[in-house]
Amino acid sequence: MQLRLTNTLNGRIEDFHPIKPGKVSIYCCGVTVYDLCHLGHARSYIVWDVLRRYLTWIGYEVTFVQNFTDIDDKILKKAKEEGSTMQIVSERNIQEFHKDMDSLGIIKPDRMPKATKCLDPIRNLIKELQSKGVAYSIDGDVYFSVMKHTNYGKLSGRDLSQQQQNADGRIKESEEAKKQHPFDFALWKSAKPEEPSFPSPWGQGRPGWHIECSAMVKEELGETIDIHLGGADLIFPHHENEIAQSESLTGKQLANFWLHNGMVNVGGQKMSKSLNNFTTIRALLNQGISPMTLRLFVLQAHYRKPLDFTHEALNAASKGWEGLNKALSLNINHGEELGWTNDYLKTNNNLNSKIDLAEEDKMFRLAMNDDLNTSGGLSVIFELARPLRTLANRLEHGEANQLSEGEKRVFYQKWVSLIELAKVLGFKPEKIINSKPQQVNEESILQAIEDRKKAKSNKDYSKADSIREDLRRLGIELIDKSGGITEWIKK
Ligand SMILES: [Zn+2]
Known part of the structure; x- marks a missing residue:
């Protein structure tokens, strides 16, 4: 290969x-x-x-x-x-x-x-x-x-x-x-x-x-x-x-x-500062989009091709990540029920998963060797994660006692393999934080403008920028006019 x-x-x-x-x-x-x-x-x-x-x-x-x-x-x-x-x-x-x-x-x-x-x-x-x-x-x-x-x-x-x-x-x-x-x-x-x-x-x-x-x-x-x-x-x-x-x-x-x-496109146009059609990483993360969702969204496309940024695509990636995260987090959420204690992990961490899961490993390499086909690599990972997700669902329904030691061991091997391949694409288990969209009214916008003005006069530009970013993610764009006046528009 x-x-x-x-x-x-x-x-x-x-x-x-x-x-x-x-x-x-x-x-x-x-x-x-x-x-x-x-x-x-x-x-x-x-x-x-x-x-x-x-x-x-x-x-x-x-x-x-x-x-x-x-x-x-x-x-x-x-x-x-x-x-x-x-x-x-x-x-x-x-x-x-x-x-x-x-x-x-x-x-x-x-x-x-x-x-x-x-x-x-x-x-x-x-x-x-x-x-x-x-x-x-x-x-x-x-x-x-x-x-x-x-x-x-x-x-x-x-x-x-x-x-x-x-x-x-x-x-x-x-x-x-x-x-x-x-x-x-x-x-x-x-x-x-x-x-x-x-x-x-x-x-x-x-x-x-x-x-x-x-x-x-x-x-x-x-x-x-x-x-x-x-x-x-x-x-x-x-x-x-x-x-x-x-x-x-x-x-x-x-x-x-x-x-x-390739470029990230918004409505068929390249995302860029000059076209003012950009969404900052900070704004996306502040909206509660998880970093791993962004990673999945990016890696689903081939790196050379354009990537269309839409909220639908981002939501789909978010759902995909939720499932994958469930499998990756098995040890965190269900380690006790599975008997994957620290001792168990230590004794079994040299477990050569590649021997048992040679096929997945091969498929993953085949995809990645083919001009870094990350979406092919992701298919292997999702396939590997599927039984582990089902396992997580079973455990959530209190079925831990139905699992034999042998089964637990097989699942463990799969999980080790999953963790390893997922890490190659940079995925790691993540705690899901649910954030609710914030309310915005004129009074709070004017207050934010005032706070930004103060931050600027104190030369705290980092704070001033983050106020502008916070408003932007709520769909409010600030326009600085001459004479220190700032106006706002709803996008
Ligand atoms: Zn250069």
């Missing part, structure tokens, strides 16, 4: 073999920390968490690096709005990011470099690109010259004769005029006097977005890595530009495998 993955580089499903036997190096593009993460981020990080768990489970030693973009126009804009600093906004959102990822049960990357802490490698890389003649500086800005790089477009299939429509949305029109080719992109941007900036051979400024990933990959993992991850919306221009920067320097392939996850 061989793990096969779809490689965006050629669009084919290929056998996965790492560069160093037994070891896998992974780089995943992280978030720009200007706000809370939404469900689109949750999807991305859940599927890559599962990839990592699966690789580890089949015996690889995985090194997983994911960055934080903590210098960016959006962060500066947010800081300006709040009257705070880039660093305060970034640090706060990094903490919030960790909170969300922890609640979703996502294993922390081994290393999480920040752009602001990686400035030397970034500046060095830009200098090297300039000395190779693939970058040019103009008025304190430095651009990468795409025409000097053969193979530009190899990941995304873009052609240099196509016109760039400001594809990454992060380039200002004034910059466009300076560029030799519309696809050229900034490696270093000169800063306005009031903006935070860092010294460089080209003057005070800050790095472009794409260069930070090239610098971090090289710094943390080397010139060629096994797998580079990201959302499909990063293929162009971000990943294409990472390839151009890194490969024109080293002459080597940046990543052997490029894996991209």
Whole structure:
């Protein structure tokens, strides 16, 4: 059985073999920390968490690096709005990011470099690109010259004769005029006097977005890595530009495998901040949707395909998780009746379930090896959980005394197997908390607006943000107008 993955580089499903036997190096593009993460981020990080768990489970030693973009126009804009600093906004959102990822049960990357802490490698890389003649500086800005790089477009299939429509949305029109080719992109941007900036051979400024990933990959993992991850919306221009920067320097392939996850769609449109059709992870969890329900919702779809976000689909996932959780929690809810005491678990924890449940194990691997077919993996898990759920129902009806020791042992084997396979997909037993929807009236909205205003004037932006989030999940959107006035609308 061989793990096969779809490689965006050629669009084919290929056998996965790492560069160093037994070891896998992974780089995943992280978030720009200007706000809370939404469900689109949750999807991305859940599927890559599962990839990592699966690789580890089949015996690889995985090194997983994911960055934080903590210098960016959006962060500066947010800081300006709040009257705070880039660093305060970034640090706060990094903490919030960790909170969300922890609640979703996502294993922390081994290393999480920040752009602001990686400035030397970034500046060095830009200098090297300039000395190779693939970058040019103009008025304190430095651009990468795409025409000097053969193979530009190899990941995304873009052609240099196509016109760039400001594809990454992060380039200002004034910059466009300076560029030799519309696809050229900034490696270093000169800063306005009031903006935070860092010294460089080209003057005070800050790095472009794409260069930070090239610098971090090289710094943390080397010139060629096994797998580079990201959302499909990063293929162009971000990943294409990472390839151009890194490969024109080293002459080597940046990543052997490029894996991209599909987007979360709302009513046929990609969920994004800019379209304002997003639901934050925090809001969903605050609504009482369990992290494991979200995980199940995400993993039911193939990672490359679009995932439609609807409340019906989320409810279905919630029901599915309830059943699975019942089976996974057998020891918690019925350990005593089953005689699965701590002593029993200790004596039997070396029980080799794989011998007895070889078929389930094989089916699970077959599915996962087939381009990480998590929905196939889930079918195996649900099949395994079925008799255990029935058992839980029997126990709830007081039928414990009808079970023989032999039966209990067989169930135990199944349960151990279930726990193990479920863990590969990141599922763990969860206490179900029932939450009732909250009532909302005008008075409480106005009070919340007032509280948010106070929090803001005390520079407690975390509190201010969470007030806005709380209202949002009740269907109330706040609109900040000039002069410190905040209006609200019902969505
Ligand atoms: Zn990146």
